[in-house]
Amino acid sequence: MTVETAETKSLSIGDIRSAIESGSRNAVAVTEGCFHQIEARDPQIHAYLSTNRDRALEQAARIDDLAAKGEALPVLAGVPVGIKDVLTIEGLPATAGSKILEGYRAPYTATAVTKLEAAGAIVLGKLNCDEFAMGSSNENSAYGPVHNPHALDRVPGGSSGGSAAAVAAGMAVATLGTDTGGSIRQPASFCGVVGILPTYGRVSRYGLIAFASSLDRIGPFTTSVRDAATVLGVIAGHDPLDATSSPLPVPDYTADLDKGVSGLKLGVPSEYFAEGLDPEVRAAIERNIEQLRAAGATIEPISLPHTRYAIPTYYLIATAEASANLARFDGVRYGFRAKDSDTLSAMYRRSRDLGFGAEVKRRIMLGTYALSAGYYDAYYKKAQQVRRLLAEDFLKAFTKVDAILTPTAPTPAFKLGEKVDDPVSMYLADIYTVTASLAGICGLSVPCGKSQEGLPIGLQILGKHFDEATTLRVAQTVETLQQ
Amino acid sequence: MSESGTVAVEDVRRVAELANLELTTEEESRMLRDLNAILGHVSQLSELDTSAIVPMAQVSDVIGDGQTTTVLRPDEVRPSLSRESVMVCAPETDGSFFKVPKVIER
Numbered sequence: 373m374t375v376e377t378a379e380t381k382s383l384s385i386g387d388i389r390s391a392i393e394s395g396s397r398n399a400v401a402v403t404e405g406c407f408h409q410i411e412a413r414d415p416q417i418h419a420y421l422s423t424n425r426d427r428a429l430e431q432a433a434r435i436d437d438l439a440a441k442g443e444a445l446p447v448l449a450g451v452p453v454g455i456k457d458v459l460t461i462e463g464l465p466a467t468a469g470s471k472i473l474e475g476y477r478a479p480y481t482a483t484a485v486t487k488l489e490a491a492g493a494i495v496l497g498k499l500n501c502d503e504f505a506m507g508s509s510n511e512n513s514a515y516g517p518v519h520n521p522h523a524l525d526r527v528p529g530g531s532s533g534g535s536a537a538a539v540a541a542g543m544a545v546a547t548l549g550t551d552t553g554g555s556i557r558q559p560a561s562f563c564g565v566v567g568i569l570p571t572y573g574r575v576s577r578y579g580l581i582a583f584a585s586s587l588d589r590i591g592p593f594t595t596s597v598r599d600a601a602t603v604l605g606v607i608a609g610h611d612p613l614d615a616t617s618s619p620l621p622v623p624d625y626t627a628d629l630d631k632g633v634s635g636l637k638l639g640v641p642s643e644y645f646a647e648g649l650d651p652e653v654r655a656a657i658e659r660n661i662e663q664l665r666a667a668g669a670t671i672e673p674i675s676l677p678h679t680r681y682a683i684p685t686y687y688l689i690a691t692a693e694a695s696a697n698l699a700r701f702d703g704v705r706y707g708f709r710a711k712d713s714d715t716l717s718a719m720y721r722r723s724r725d726l727g728f729g730a731e732v733k734r735r736i737m738l739g740t741y742a743l744s745a746g747y748y749d750a751y752y753k754k755a756q757q758v759r760r761l762l763a764e765d766f767l768k769a770f771t772k773v774d775a776i777l778t779p780t781a782p783t784p785a786f787k788l789g790e791k792v793d794d795p796v797s798m799y800l801a802d803i804y805t806v807t808a809s810l811a812g813i814c815g816l817s818v819p820c821g822k823s824q825e826g827l828p829i830g831l832q833i834l835g836k837h838f839d840e841a842t843t844l845r846v847a848q849t850v851e852t853l854q855q
Numbered sequence: 856m857s858e859s860g861t862v863a864v865e866d867v868r869r870v871a872e873l874a875n876l877e878l879t880t881e882e883e884s885r886m887l888r889d890l891n892a893i894l895g896h897v898s899q900l901s902e903l904d905t906s907a908i909v910p911m912a913q914v915s916d917v918i919g920d921g922q923t924t925t926v927l928r929p930d931e932v933r934p935s936l937s938r939e940s941v942m943v944c945a946p947e948t949d950g951s952f953f954k955v956p957k958v959i960e961r
Contacts, residue, residue: 479940479941572914586912612928615927680899681899681903683896684898687893695874702875704953705941705944705945706945707944709946709947713956714957715956719956724876724877725877725878733876733882734886734889737870737874737876740873740874744869744873753910754905756911756912757909758905759910760916761908763911767917796893796896799893799896811917812917812918837914
């Protein structure tokens with residue numbers, strides 16, 4: 373048996389499946405190759421919170437048995453994947469990056485993971501993230517930060533920092549992350565990989581430890597647009613266990629990838645190119661826009677006039693929902709309980725105080741404040757009203773254009789520690805991503821260049837509700853133009 | 856709001872109690888600083904007149920007919936997780952119930 377190492381990084385989903393089918397590789401060797409890569413690189417990167425080699429190798433051996441019998445292989449046969457630690461897998465840890473869930477083992481499996489495994493994927497382990505997915509740098513993980521594989525002194529982005537870094541460092545071929553305000557797209561941008569935010573309702577949230585239920589979404593990270601489209605096709609679809617999951621049929625997201633951009637109208641919103649945008653990011657985005665124009669797209673200047681209100685709107689709605697969702701962590705049914713409390717009330721308070729980190733407490737406090745008597749109308753209801761204005765900005769724009777192009781983040785990856793003491797400045801890292809989160813539309817980040825220091829830059833492509841196919845088609849063109 | 860968008864330490868204590876959080880004195884002062892910084896940033900929403908705008912609670916509120924994401928399932932009894940698999944996650948249990956510190960004072 374040959375063990376593969378860094379070579380795994382360049383393997384696509386299609387390569388793996390056809391190599392296993394033809395017998396030139398086997399799934400066990402591909403899986404071992406990823407574990408070798410994890411052993412070599414993860415001590416510096418810290419993307420994985422837990423791995424499960426025996427379980428993974430059993431899954432791989434089953435794929436090899438299928439191949440040996442000449443049976444048809446499922447679409448993700450032998451593809452090594454990692455799962456953000458906010459998604460549950462029966463019998464495995466699910467910490468959500470928090471001390472309050474240390475030692476917890478989930479009694480059930482998230483639908484998105486069930487679908488990956490049913491399609492033949494090999495689950496290597498669970499990936500580091502900001503605590504309860506609250507953060508933009510992965511520095512809020514109770515288990516220590518993730519380091520960006522492109523520059524170890526820089527953040528990988530957050531909250532799905534482990535999911536982005538694992539793919540960027542060849543420690544998985546695909547990963548799942550979650551995105552509430554930018555937590556897939558921003559780390560994808562910082563780590564130089566593809567990350568998809570599917571339309572709200574496209575992927576079941578069953579088994580996702582909830583942060584903000586009207587915003588939370590699950591999506592894939594991969595090194596290529598085609599692989600991302602393939603994984604999205606596997607995890608998308610209606611699930612009776614999530615009442616907000618859509619019954620709309622799931623198209624073949626790879627079908628139109630090579631159609632090019634000729635005839636497409638692509639909007640460029642002036643509000644996303646204002647003050648605060650790093651000049652190198654601006655230059656990379658503008659260069660890609662010109663290349664898309666040269667490739668046949670019509671570029672239309674557009675306006676999304678309420679954009680500047682998106683961050684405050686997002687931080688009121690997300691924290692209000694979080695304060696309700698995180699009320700369940702009380703030391704009674706699962707997770708951490710503070711010892712030696714005399715009363716039930718003291719036990720709740722002490723368990724939560726010792727179990728939650730500073731950012732989670734800050735958001736619970738802000739959300740509780742925004743929902744409390746006397747402030748509900750001024751903050752929470754106001755934010756929901758502005759949310760509609762932000763959504764309508766997009767609905768209007770999409771009557772004129774097929775997709776929208778923006779930077780994913782205002783800067784390349786910043787340094788570890790740079791923003792930890794300033795919550796508002798950290799929140800502004802999400803300035804270009806929270807709008808699509810609030811509107812419920814789909815989007816993705818695709819690598820579109822590098823800074824002079826060699827840090828990746830991502831182009832964000834936003835699409836209409838349930839029109840992932842168009843965003844992927846544009847992204848495939850962008851990817852091709854980089855070569 | 857006591858003043859436009861400013862909270863006082865009493866507000867921090869009241870909200871901590873509502874949220875079942877027990878903050879140390881050090882955490883209280885940091886929370887006061889951070890909440891005021893965030894609420895200062897949030898106050899720009901008051902520039903917008905939203906009196907005629909219906910609040911948007913869910914994405915399905917803005918998605919057209921035929922694409923609605925909210926689907927009710929039939930109300931049928933279905934198998935759920937076993938008691939055993941749930942109780943094994945609990946910090947303290949007698950196997951049938953969750954055990955907690957005394958609730959009622961006598």
